[in-house]
Amino acid sequence: MFGSVPTQRAICRITWIMAWFATVAGQLHALARFATADGQEDLELPLTRAWAVPTSEALRPLLDWATPETVYLTYGKTWLPVFAVMTLCAFVVHQRRKPVGFEKWAWRVALTGYVLATVSVFGDYFTPWIDQSFLFVGMPGLLLTALGSTTLGIALLRKGFRPLPTGILLAAFIPLFLAITQVTSMGSAILPVVWAWAIAGRRVSRELTAVTMPSAGSLS
Numbered sequence: 001m002f003g004s005v006p007t008q009r010a011i012c013r014i015t016w017i018m019a020w021f022a023t024v025a026g027q028l029h030a031l032a033r034f035a036t037a038d039g040q041e042d043l044e045l046p047l048t049r050a051w052a053v054p055t056s057e058a059l060r061p062l063l064d065w066a067t068p069e070t071v072y073l074t075y076g077k078t079w080l081p082v083f084a085v086m087t088l089c090a091f092v093v094h095q096r097r098k099p100v101g102f103e104k105w106a107w108r109v110a111l112t113g114y115v116l117a118t119v120s121v122f123g124d125y126f127t128p129w130i131d132q133s134f135l136f137v138g139m140p141g142l143l144l145t146a147l148g149s150t151t152l153g154i155a156l157l158r159k160g161f162r163p164l165p166t167g168i169l170l171a172a173f174i175p176l177f178l179a180i181t182q183v184t185s186m187g188s189a190i191l192p193v194v195w196a197w198a199i200a201g202r203r204v205s206r207e208l209t210a211v212t213m214p215s216a217g218s219l220s
Contacts, residue, residue: 005208005211008092008096008204008208009204009205009208009209011085011088011089011092011201012089012092012201012202012204012205012208013201013202013205014085015085015086015088015089015194015197015198015201015202016198016201016202016205018081018082018085018086018194018198019086019191019194019195019198021078021082022078022079022082022188022190022191022194023188023191023195025075025078025082026079026184026185026187026188026191027055027184027188028059028062028063028075029072029075029076029078029079029185029187029188030052030184030185030187030188031052031055031056031059031063032063032068032071032072032074032075032076033072033185033187034048034052034056034185035056035063035068035071035072036068036069036072037068039072039185042185045182045183047182047183048182048183048184051183052184073125076121076124076125076187077125077126079121079125079187080118080121080122080125080126082194083114083117083118083121083190084118086114086193086194086197086198087111087114087115087117087118089197089198089200089201090110090111090114090197091111092201092204093197093200093201093204094107094111096204099155102151102155103152103155103156103159106148106151106152106154106155107148107152108148109144109147109148109151109152110144110145110148110149110151110152110170111148112144112148113141113142113143113144113145113146113147113148113149114141114145114148114193115141116137116138116140116141116144116145117138117141117142117145117190118141119133119137119141120133120134120137120138120141121138123137123138124138145173145190145193146173146174146177149170149171149173149193149196150170150171150173150174152170153166153167153168153169153170153171153172153173153196154167154171156170156171157171162203163199163200163203165195165196165199166196166197166199166200167196169192169193169195169196169199170192170193170196172192173192173193176189176192177189177192180192
């Protein structure tokens with residue numbers, strides 16, 4: 001699928017950048033959600049309220065430039081490139097790994113979940129069919145992402161996959177998801193998966209760079 005080394009390396013490098021971007025932008029999106037009618041109830045969670053209320057006051061110019069719904073949907077659009085690049089990076093790692101057996105099926109479930117989740121983000125923030133997109137695409141995508149990431153993480157850990165944090169983050173996705181949603185919005189709950197593939201992608205990028213670097217002998 002991604003036969004070009006420069007293409008693989010670019011995808012992996014962008015995923016690393018997007019992981020940092022999503023970690024910050026995701027909280028801005030969460031703050032925008034808390035200002036909407038549906039998001040107000042999230043502030044009833046003590047941990048969410050503890051950081052969201054003072055941060056919203058400090059960042060008010062970034063949150064009150066339009067109606068709460070418009071601000072929320074606008075910042076929500078930033079998730080699409082994050083999901084898209086993360087999914088591409090997972091495909092790159094999969095292509096290079098050439099899995100077999102149980103791991104092969106875990107990859108299929110996880111990758112299907114990532115694709116559906118990406119399509120759902122597009123439907124949620126770029127079309128008027130927000131509810132339908134989340135119900136018919138987003139929910140199946142979330143379930144497959146949770147199941148696939150968890151089983152894939154376990155399979156990778158059993159096979160001694162490196163870097164180790166990738167397997168750990170994937171295997172622990174469900175408890176991390178539950179913990180994150182106690183502090184911020186559901187969108188940020190995907191961050192463990194984003195970081196899992198960003199870390200794996202960074203390793204792949206370094207490996208590809210090492211392979212394509214000219215040897216000392218070729219320079220003489």
